[in-house]
Amino acid sequence: MVMNALVAPRYGDPDVVELRAIAEPELGPREVVVEVRATTVNSGDARLRAARFPDGMAWLGRVMFGWSAPKRQVLGAELAGVVTAVGTKVSEYVAGDRVLAMTGMRMGAHAERCAVDVDHCVVPLPATVGFEEAVTLPFGGTTALTYLADRAALRSGERVLVIGASGAVGAACVQVARLLGAEVTGVCSGANAGLVRSLGAKHVVDYTRTDLGTLGDRWDVVIDTVGQANVKHLCGLAASRGRVGLVSAGLPQMLVGAWRNLSTRQRVLFGPAAESPANLSRLVGWLEEGSWRPVIDDRLPLARGAEAHARVDSMRKVGSLVLVPRD
Ligand SMILES: NC(=O)c1ccc[n+]([C@@H]2O[C@H](COP(=O)([O-])OP(=O)(O)OC[C@H]3O[C@@H](n4cnc5c(N)ncnc54)[C@H](OP(=O)(O)O)[C@@H]3O)[C@@H](O)[C@H]2O)c1
Known part of the structure; x- marks a missing residue:
């Protein structure tokens, strides 16, 4: 056959x-x-x-x-x-x-x-x-849950920045953060701003027009799915005890992240996401009850x-x- x-x-x-x-x-x-x-x-x-x-x-x-x-x-x-x-x-x-x-x-x-x-x-x-x-659900959703829930221990009411908010992982991060009770800022091109808002982002930044560094804002959790920004710049966007998730980090970024984990109060998170049945079931539950788009x-x-x-x-x-x- x-x-x-x-x-x-x-x-x-x-x-x-x-x-x-x-x-x-x-x-x-x-x-x-x-x-x-x-x-x-x-x-x-x-x-x-x-x-x-x-x-x-x-x-x-x-x-x-x-x-x-x-x-x-x-x-x-x-x-x-x-x-x-x-x-x-x-x-x-x-x-x-x-x-x-x-x-x-x-x-x-x-x-x-x-x-x-x-x-x-x-x-x-x-x-x-x-x-x-x-x-x-699986690829983006389990990555979002691994980074936001399992590694960053995101709490309700915290502020989350998602860079690359319209991709598979970014769109899932926006939704997971919203469902965990966070206030979300999504970063994407202007063409995807409406979508990212509809997924639950309260604020949207168009990276083609605005440099994030000029906003002077700080977030409790910063998730970068794009992998183009340097780690120091991303950490500059996070609160003094903030968590920074490098979803698509290469080895140099991981080494800088590991060093910063030893030398600052921020936490830099990286590495492969877990393929967890518990997280997958949680995502299916959200889809079934209509709270996931x-x-x-x-x-x-x-x-x-x-x-x-x-x-x-x-x-x-x-x-x-x-x-x-x-x-
Ligand atoms: N650590 C892990 O276990 C793990 C798991 C899954 C994925 N990943 C990695 O995560 C990365 C993202 O994966 P993905 O599946 O989400 O990718 P994807 O769906 O292909 O991402 C495409 C999106 O990226 C956005 N984008 C491109 N350049 C951007 C920029 N400069 N700023 C903001 N957004 C930008 C585009 O939005 P615009 O058109 O609006 O620019 C587009 O919607 C990949 O490198 C992947 O390998 C890692």
């Missing part, structure tokens, strides 16, 4: 990605096979396809993901779909269950079917939640995967780019 999948046989531009018929996934004892109804091309997929690893981490990235070509040629790290087969040691799910999952370093979600490890990050998806809406840049069939990668590379993607294998 074969299935369609988007394959990245080598590192390179978006057009290295092509639709191919490949073997069906094999089912391990603690795995389920999920028929993928929706997945995304996110900034992690695009980075990996291009071998565009964070500054100072190219060697580590290639050791982990493949030296001269991706080890896992079917990318895609989040999916929503229906369980079609269950491993011999799985009692939590049965065929027909709707699920939302993150596949971690195994990836494989850019396909009609994907084997998912039930011990990694899988949660049930209520019947009232659509697959395409749900799949916008999914942000979908575009919805494309699997066959247009190269186009989806090009859109992500443009750095203009708004929220999530959803791929629908059955279209």
Whole structure:
């Protein structure tokens, strides 16, 4: 049996990605096979396809993901779909269950079917939640919860600055901060100001017109999803005991952050976000009760995967780019 999948046989531009018929996934004892109804091309997929690893981490990235070509040629790290087969040691799910999952370093979600490890990050998806809406949650939402709730311990009433507020991670940070009771300032281009306000930002700064440093303001928590500002500048935007989240930090920024953690009362937070089922369930709950707004840049069939990668590379993607294998 074969299935369609988007394959990245080598590192390179978006057009290295092509639709191919490949073997069906094999089912391990603690795995389920999920028929993928929706997945995304996110900034992690695009980075990996291009071998565009964070500054100072190219060697580590290639050791982990493949030296001269991706080890896992079917990318895609989040999916929503229906369980079609269950491993011999799985009692939590049965065929027909709707699920939302993150596949971690195994990836494989850019396909009609994907084997998912039930011990990694899988949660049930209520019947009232659509697959395409749900799949916008994991990548941005778990990163936002990791940084704001788990690492920054954000408290109700605090003030949060989100730089890059219209991307997948930024839009999720705005919503998580709002739902945790914070007052949010979002930084984006003027074109996305209305969206960022609608997600819950009380204030919006258009970075094409205003330099944040000239505002003279300080925030309890600063989250930078863009990764272009230097750490000292970002810390200058935070209160004296503020927390600064460097979501897309390279090694030099992490080293500066680690030094500042030893030498100042501010806390600089960095590193990979946790793929936590508890956080994923919390996000599904918000979506189900109607307090979370999914942000979908575009919805494309699997066959247009190269186009989806090009859109992500443009750095203009708004929220999530959803791929629908059955279209
Ligand atoms: N640490 C982790 O575990 C982790 C997890 C997830 C993601 N990440 C990293 O986080 C970064 C962001 O990911 P993402 O998926 O959110 O990216 P994304 O969705 O591709 O971000 C695109 C957005 O970036 C905005 N943008 C571009 N330049 C900007 C600037 N100078 N100032 C403000 N906004 C700007 C654009 O808005 P405008 O068009 O309005 O400019 C666009 O909406 C990536 O580097 C990714 O690798 C890290």
